[in-house]
Amino acid sequence: MTQSDTDTGAGGEVVGADGVPTGQAVLDALVAGLDLERIEVNLFRGHSPPRSLPRVFGGQVAGQALVAAGRTVPVEREVHSLHAYFIRPGDPTVPIVYEVERVRDGFSFTTRRVLAIQHGEAIFSLSASFQVHQPGLEHSEEMPTGVPTPDELPDMGTRIVELGAAVGPFQQLPRPLDIRYVGDPVWSPGFTPTREPMRVWMRADGTLPDTKLLHVCLLTYASDLTLLNSVLARH
Numbered sequence: 001m002t003q004s005d006t007d008t009g010a011g012g013e014v015v016g017a018d019g020v021p022t023g024q025a026v027l028d029a030l031v032a033g034l035d036l037e038r039i040e041v042n043l044f045r046g047h048s049p050p051r052s053l054p055r056v057f058g059g060q061v062a063g064q065a066l067v068a069a070g071r072t073v074p075v076e077r078e079v080h081s082l083h084a085y086f087i088r089p090g091d092p093t094v095p096i097v098y099e100v101e102r103v104r105d106g107f108s109f110t111t112r113r114v115l116a117i118q119h120g121e122a123i124f125s126l127s128a129s130f131q132v133h134q135p136g137l138e139h140s141e142e143m144p145t146g147v148p149t150p151d152e153l154p155d156m157g158t159r160i161v162e163l164g165a166a167v168g169p170f171q172q173l174p175r176p177l178d179i180r181y182v183g184d185p186v187w188s189p190g191f192t193p194t195r196e197p198m199r200v201w202m203r204a205d206g207t208l209p210d211t212k213l214l215h216v217c218l219l220t221y222a223s224d225l226t227l228l229n230s231v232l233a234r235h
Contacts, residue, residue, distance in 0.1 A: 016157025
């Protein structure tokens with residue numbers, strides 16, 4: 001992020017062009033929020049940040065659930081895949097208890113199931129697989145051509161100011177991730193549905209600890225930041 005995109009608020013806090021906190025301190029707060037408290041062998045407790053939506057952000061509970069699963073798996077086994085289901089809205093004012101079920105510890109794969117519980121009821125479930133690093137087939141889609149680089153695009157705060165958009169409460173929360181839309185976001189004034197793919201650059205807005213599990217859990221958190229937007233853009 002360039003110097004012109006940011007400013008310093010009260011108490012030395014870094015804020016974006018729209019006055020929303022961003023940068024290393026906000027990223028550190030997210031990392032701290034993913035560092036769950038262990039209350040039993042397979043039980044963990046997590047909390048929501050002080051500034052939250054009326055319901056728990058889905059990426060938060062998904063990231064925390066994957067942290068809980070990963071804490072019961074040998075460090076050499078990396079996240080292979082996960083499936084998640086949002087069952088009930090979470091309450092950000094009370095802790096979330098994560099109950100891990102050790103389904104199987106195989107020769108190459110480890111399987112875990114996690115229930116996130118509040119008020120005695122499941123609000124979220126996750127099934128995750130972890131794998132010992134093994135060589136195998138690899139492939140990926142080629143990078144699209146003609147896509148602007150991140151440095152050619154404004155960050156979220158600058159884009160909001162430029163558009164004069166009337167944003168909702170989610171856009172007003174502290175931003176630990178630097179998100180840059182290639183096209184206009186769905187919350188842009190006058191946005192019309194499109195068949196074009198929604199393209200977004202995204203990165204941590206600061207330096208992260210060199211821990212593989214944390215990076216994957218942060219990616220899980222980030223996966224919910226633009227998920228609904230892709231549906232709204234089409235419909």
